[in-house]
Amino acid sequence: MQLKTKILKSNTKNIVFASELLKNNKIVGIPTETVYGLGGRADNDYAIKKIFNIKKRPFNNPLILHYKNSECALNDIFYDDRAIELAKIFWPGALTIVSKIKNKHISKLATANLNTVAVRVPANKSIKKLLMQLDFPIAAPSANRYGKISPTSAKDVFEELNHKIPLILDGGRSSVGLESTIVDLSEKKVVVLRHGHVSSSDIEKVLNHKLEKFNNTKLFKAPGLSINHYQPDKPVRINALKQKSNEGWLAFGKIPSEFVKPSLSLSRKKCLKEAAKNLYKMLRVLDSKKISGIAVQKVPNKGIGIAINDRLYKASKKINER
Ligand code: TXA
Ligand code: MG
Numbered sequence: 671m672q673l674k675t676k677i678l679k680s681n682t683k684n685i686v687f688a689s690e691l692l693k694n695n696k697i698v699g700i701p702t703e704t705v706y707g708l709g710g711r712a713d714n715d716y717a718i719k720k721i722f723n724i725k726k727r728p729f730n731n732p733l734i735l736h737y738k739n740s741e742c743a744l745n746d747i748f749y750d751d752r753a754i755e756l757a758k759i760f761w762p763g764a765l766t767i768v769s770k771i772k773n774k775h776i777s778k779l780a781t782a783n784l785n786t787v788a789v790r791v792p793a794n795k796s797i798k799k800l801l802m803q804l805d806f807p808i809a810a811p812s813a814n815r816y817g818k819i820s821p822t823s824a825k826d827v828f829e830e831l832n833h834k835i836p837l838i839l840d841g842g843r844s845s846v847g848l849e850s851t852i853v854d855l856s857e858k859k860v861v862v863l864r865h866g867h868v869s870s871s872d873i874e875k876v877l878n879h880k881l882e883k884f885n886n887t888k889l890f891k892a893p894g895l896s897i898n899h900y901q902p903d904k905p906v907r908i909n910a911l912k913q914k915s916n917e918g919w920l921a922f923g924k925i926p927s928e929f930v931k932p933s934l935s936l937s938r939k940k941c942l943k944e945a946a947k948n949l950y951k952m953l954r955v956l957d958s959k960k961i962s963g964i965a966v967q968k969v970p971n972k973g974i975g976i977a978i979n980d981r982l983y984k985a986s987k988k989i990n991e992r
Pocket of ligand 2: 812820
């Protein structure tokens with residue numbers, strides 16, 4: 671049976687409605703400052719199984735758990751001073767910490783049966799208010815079909831998952847626009863597993879030491895990271911200098927007058943934060959046009975530009991390389 675998917679503004683009444691759905695093991699599209707999540711109660715196998723099925727996500731790819739505050743998040747893991755320091759500076763916000771799991775009530779499906787868990791405290795007001803209504807964390811992957819571009823608005827979630835969930839809470843555009851940075855603290859060496867808004871150098875400054883470079887053995891720990899994501903349907907060509915015939919153009923900076931439509935700029939003033947916020951939205955717009963592919967201009971590889979380039983690189987992989 672097909673569900674009717676409602677989009678409701680995230681006011682108090684609708685947040686209470688969403689909390690009732692979650693308590694009853696239903697799955698809800700939820701705004702966060704990074705991207706929209708597909709949320710379910712983290713302590714319930716039935717709800718978690720539904721998330722995996724809706725996304726068509728392999729069960730060996732664990733989910734991130736979202737908490738109302740740092741105390742609750744840290745309580746569910748074995749933490750040390752590094753976690754306390756990072757939580758103090760970056761929570762609430764776009765940082766996910768992986769550590770050994772302590773809470774025995776978390777669904778083993780959510781953690782893909784690992785002895786570690788990924789936790790974060792989101793900053794977005796709507797999900798915060800929602801979490802305040804609940805006495806369990808929300809497990810939420812990005813609310814897209816598996817391998818596709820993450821949604822940064824309620825409308826994007828609707829396009830991805832119409833008929834599959836009862837409710838999408840509309841909290842406006844995600845302010846960051848890229849998924850959280852994932853930092854692994856489960857071992858002695860600190861490793862950034864996924865780049866995001868919080869950069870490796872931000873983390874190095876807080877922890878006061880140099881981070882390990884990402885190492886492929888980590889891929890066994892989080893299989894999801896080894897698979898290519900963020901795929902529009904159209905081929906993506908990165909570090910492009912010029913538009914080829916019938917290609918859409920995604921610029922970083924101003925668009926020269928000889929470039930033809932469809933052409934969009936991630937940021938006319940070359941602001942990397944603005945580019946991050948626009949990336950998924952603009953890839954979605956270009957993907958919907960009658961073009962043969964999307965050419966993307968080079969984006970500087972510093973700060974959040976590292977995360978942008980990571981997503982663009984994965985988006986540019988050809989289908990047979992995925
Ligand atoms: O910003 C975000 O992180 C968004 C919003 C909704 O919070 N969520 C998100 O979830 O991007 P998802 O499922 O698309 O990505 C979660 C990543 C996956 O690559 C998964 O492998 C990794 O987190 N992960 C989860 N648990 C892990 C663990 N115990 N160890 C290592 N990686 C883990
Ligand atoms: Mg995702």
